Amino acid sequence: MKISIIGTGYVGLVTGACFAEIGHSVTCLDIDSTRIRKLNNASIPFYEPGLERILKKSLEKNQIKFTTNYSLACKNPDAIFVCVGTPSYKSGKPNLKFIKNVIKSLALAINSETVIFLKSTVPVGTTASMERLFKKYLKSKLDIAFASNPEFLKEGSAVNDFKSPDRIIVGTKSKKVQEISKNIFHAFNHQRSRILFTSIESSELIKYAANSFLATKISFMNEIARLADSTSANIDDVRKGMGADPRIGSAFLYSGLGYGGSCFPKDIDGLISSFKDKNLHPSILEAVKTVNSSQHKLYLKKIYDAFSKAKLKNMSIHIWGTSFKPETDDIRDSISIKLIRSLSKDVKKIFIYDPIALKNTKNELIDLQNLVFLRDKYTNIKQSNFLILATEWKEFWDPDIKKLQSLKSKTVIDGRNILNRKHLESSGINYLCIAR
């Protein structure tokens, strides 16, 4: 089928590349001409495992092309997927200006019947209001359908998530759009039907509710970890004991520094603002947010309890991991970045290492003077007093104990509860964590 994708960010690019790989003829549009030029040479602006390989293959086969030209993207597509960002206003409300610009541009360029799927995360009612906006600008009497198709891609495994979806949610009541959707997703829906058709509004809300529920699991465990930490309960055992109940499930129960990234914080804020718009009070969501925004402070407190502010002023420290989670170079709303900002005021120097997010980290923290970025995680470790492990990259799980023993204060703060406490402590290392 002929598919156009508007927006070549994370979601648009993964969607376009995966559709092209299964044989759809894909045109991806973005208004950023530099990005489009690079994409035509298979150069991807972010790190996502597996994406470059399928993009190169599809470019070679002429299965995918990149353009800034709306007329080209609107040349008889069977479907158009809108995948532009919905960043938050300060109030938490999603800013829909990029979507509105896309809708106007599409209305002016479309000259054949098609379906417009909104993949961007948008508050309930947005797809309907975008359809109204579209009709205002459309000059012809063409029958253009609107549908909602939220994404559930995890950074770091987005390609696999797209190809083996848990579910494909399509918000539409139109039988015709349902048939088109089945054809588009056929290759990903073959073994077992993953498509769930709902109303447009339910589809929009499913996305917010799913992400907010996952964030709730994390904040719930982080709250329980606070109590466990002040008793002798072990949060690892509590997690396993809880997760063994299939009604609870074992995923997303890991306590630590809290959640970050481009989705959870933004989606919780977006959902809270939707509640407020309807004069409803989002009690649980607000608690989830409060727990998460204070979680890293518990670790800071442990550091201030262990080292006085006066001593910290003369100390250098190591931080391992700056991406908001492993397998991505994304540092948006990363808790590690928050920690670095906070600690840089109090310590002499911070040595920072991340396997792939250093470039983004340097750009983000350009205003801080006392940071040193490392190519190897052990460089200068003898000059540091302690180490904070902030992101659970696989290469941090089994560190070289001898090297950690050379930390001046022999202290390791494990922000993700992944290190072997017994092993570290029996090697003379002071191990700080929460609730283990």
Ligand code: UDX
């Ligand atoms: C999320 C959703 O999982 C995905 O379905 C959606 O479409 C986009 O948002 P992503 O932002 O890539 O994906 O991150 P995810 O893997 O969900 O992790 C989010 C954050 O939660 C990370 O900071 C992670 O470290 C943290 N987390 C996750 C925990 O603190 N504990 C856990 O048990 C799980």
